[in-house]
Amino acid sequence: MNNIAILGAGFSTSTLCYYLNEKDIKVFEKARGPGGRSSTRKVDDIGVFDHGLQYISPKDKKFSEFLKLNKSVKRWDGDFVEIDGKVSILPTSEKLIGITGNNDFVKSNINLDQCHFKTRIEKIEYQNDHWKLIDDSSNKHLAKKIILTLPQEQTNILIKDLDLKFEIKENFMKPCFTVMLALKESPIFKHSGYIIKNNKIISWCANESSKFRDLNNKDLTLLTLQTTEEYGFANFKRYRENKEHILNEILNEFLDIFKIDDSEVIHKNVHGWLYAFSENQSSEVFWDDKKNIGITGDWFTGGRAENAWINAKLLSEKINN
16 A cells, blocks of 8 residues: 555646655556646657647746756747737746656656656545545555545546545636648748737747757758637537547648648647636645645646646645644
8 A cells, every 4th residue: 555646747747746754655647647737749750739738937936946956958949929910029937847748846856766657537435434535446456545636627536525624626627739841941930939919829938949859850840730729619529529630720720820731741730728727716735634634736727837836835835843
């Protein structure tokens, strides 16, 4: 029996693994590897796409110091611009990324040997003085303490039948689509990031080639697009049945914005994030010292990685005390 089981392998879990005094931790993650919102997609012969978290721009000095302890983090330089009929260069701010991909933010603190990947926990039960976790293959796992770092909806499903003094709030999570593109090398992308204003479909375009990663194909221009909240919300229900249509709809809008012919496209793929954005809430992180269960995540106080760090650090302090 492990001392602590943590559900999810994203930024919150990375923070918990760093700050918790107890290191006998088992992590359960439904994806193929660590990252959560800071996931990285590697495509053979193409390169690396940060298809979740684009970068971190720390506001808090202590958070900045925490990030820079990680030797796998570097600055993302270059101009960032706003497109709204004209191109305007934005004020400079520090932007940090992972050297090999943005899941570097997470991998450094999580012991991968203590992780169960491709494992979705379907049910949790409190029995006497410990927790029983049942996964999607009906395997059972035991732990003295449990921490949930999942999106709000997934958390609600797991705890709805538990007698916890935790208020389950209304769903505030919103979906988004990310499109990963490789073009024939294009000279028009001179900037690192593009905020697209007043467009109903696309809100952001990242020039992945400007991150200068070793795996990036130097003969291609790599780009990551993210849609608006409104487009994500309006189209997510038809995503699985109409994935190709949605991909092409986003792609065609992008090609129109930048006046590019579709013959320039070498690679294209889309990923749907069901829990991409969250509205700010004032909830405090939850710790029940009788049943030894904790709940945290960036959705408590807003969807930034910095919020995940603040909340997970606070929960660690509650548990350590």
